Amino acid sequence: MFLARVEGNLTATRKHPSLTGWRLIICQPISKDGEAEGVPQVAIDPHGAAMHQRVIISSDGMAARKAVGDEHSPVRWMIIGILDEKGHA
Amino acid sequence: MFLARVEGNLTATRKHPSLTGWRLIICQPISKDGEAEGVPQVAIDPHGAAMHQRVIISSDGMAARKAVGDEHSPVRWMIIGILDEKGHA
Amino acid sequence: MFLARVEGNLTATRKHPSLTGWRLIICQPISKDGEAEGVPQVAIDPHGAAMHQRVIISSDGMAARKAVGDEHSPVRWMIIGILDEKGHA
Amino acid sequence: MFLARVEGNLTATRKHPSLTGWRLIICQPISKDGEAEGVPQVAIDPHGAAMHQRVIISSDGMAARKAVGDEHSPVRWMIIGILDEKGHA
Amino acid sequence: MFLARVEGNLTATRKHPSLTGWRLIICQPISKDGEAEGVPQVAIDPHGAAMHQRVIISSDGMAARKAVGDEHSPVRWMIIGILDEKGHA
Numbered sequence: 054m055f056l057a058r059v060e061g062n063l064t065a066t067r068k069h070p071s072l073t074g075w076r077l078i079i080c081q082p083i084s085k086d087g088e089a090e091g092v093p094q095v096a097i098d099p100h101g102a103a104m105h106q107r108v109i110i111s112s113d114g115m116a117a118r119k120a121v122g123d124e125h126s127p128v129r130w131m132i133i134g135i136l137d138e139k140g141h142a
Numbered sequence: 143m144f145l146a147r148v149e150g151n152l153t154a155t156r157k158h159p160s161l162t163g164w165r166l167i168i169c170q171p172i173s174k175d176g177e178a179e180g181v182p183q184v185a186i187d188p189h190g191a192a193m194h195q196r197v198i199i200s201s202d203g204m205a206a207r208k209a210v211g212d213e214h215s216p217v218r219w220m221i222i223g224i225l226d227e228k229g230h231a
Numbered sequence: 232m233f234l235a236r237v238e239g240n241l242t243a244t245r246k247h248p249s250l251t252g253w254r255l256i257i258c259q260p261i262s263k264d265g266e267a268e269g270v271p272q273v274a275i276d277p278h279g280a281a282m283h284q285r286v287i288i289s290s291d292g293m294a295a296r297k298a299v300g301d302e303h304s305p306v307r308w309m310i311i312g313i314l315d316e317k318g319h320a
Numbered sequence: 321m322f323l324a325r326v327e328g329n330l331t332a333t334r335k336h337p338s339l340t341g342w343r344l345i346i347c348q349p350i351s352k353d354g355e356a357e358g359v360p361q362v363a364i365d366p367h368g369a370a371m372h373q374r375v376i377i378s379s380d381g382m383a384a385r386k387a388v389g390d391e392h393s394p395v396r397w398m399i400i401g402i403l404d405e406k407g408h409a
Numbered sequence: 410m411f412l413a414r415v416e417g418n419l420t421a422t423r424k425h426p427s428l429t430g431w432r433l434i435i436c437q438p439i440s441k442d443g444e445a446e447g448v449p450q451v452a453i454d455p456h457g458a459a460m461h462q463r464v465i466i467s468s469d470g471m472a473a474r475k476a477v478g479d480e481h482s483p484v485r486w487m488i489i490g491i492l493d494e495k496g497h498a
Contacts, residue, residue: 054308056241056257061174063145067189068223068253077198079145079174082270085257091270092171092180095143097196100245109243109255109273113292114202116248116305127205127222127287130143135226136248150352152323154376156367157401166376166401168323168352181349181358184321184376203380216383216400219321232451232486234419234435260448263417263435269448273484278423287421287433287451293472311483312424322476328441330412332465334456335490344465344490346412346441359438362410362465381469394489396471397410
């Protein structure tokens, strides 16, 4: 599970059918100080994260397949939480 | 799941029999700005991606084994979507 | 399994329900000399590690799902041990 | 699955019994231009790759365990194809 | 599976019960020339490797759980072989 920042989303008309209707989010792993670390991941998002929000992503394929409702889906990465930001109560 | 760019394909006469008939694509993980990030992966391609196209790849072995139709195949990485490119409608 | 140092924790009101009540710890992988190495991981903590303590973390999803008591949880990383520190007997 | 180059093999008298009789190959992941990228992997080789040959390696443990014929083997990485080299028809 | 060098061991009184009685070894992945590459891993050791010995480590959780005799253990990395060193016949 990585701390990551939402950096955009991807549009793909040709894709595995299990991904239809899901936003594909570019998630840049970051340090706790917000610096980019390592390779960006593409994740599905059941929580509705906004651009630049900090999120937690997980590579657990079993949970992601359950989320899309297709046990043969190739999906693996999923946003599993959106961080509370200071000063935005 | 990584955002990646197609950088070529590989020919291997000697290989695991489950890979027969599948193109083996070199996929370079990239940032959203197109810069190379990390180690290239080799993936199978059920979608027909072209050279230099941007794709999404997944390491989900279960889905890849299903794609090749061999539950004992060592295949893991698969192209699962091809990005829509701007200006190419 | 990585040797890591606790560098903070995260608060997320919107998250997968299986994570409710669990602290989400930022764990920075380190060398045996304490230098940061690679990308920080986010892990759950059943052992009660304190800030800056050195811990061992594991990516075993099956054990983590058992810890949270939800077999469909997307949780993967967990603190599995807290190092004994010299001079703190 | 990585594109890699064979860089040597390892001899280990003390090892998991399932590895007996298998060559343990050092495989350096490379770019399509042959440059080293990332950490070398150790893989078993059912195809008989020679020193410096370019190969494809996979981390699929299920297929590797099937190859060695021991469902409790800790083996994970396996050479799954040997690239055809240009000019060697 | 990585080629690695034993760089020390860890003592943790508070830990997952399945790890009781196992040495936790710091294993630094290395190139075939012995240079450090990537992030150190923590592994259990059923073979009795000594300080600075070169070993092969695997991330296969299933085999590691079998080694510790607890199918819910979070253990993943294990030393699976100790290299024969030249000049030590």
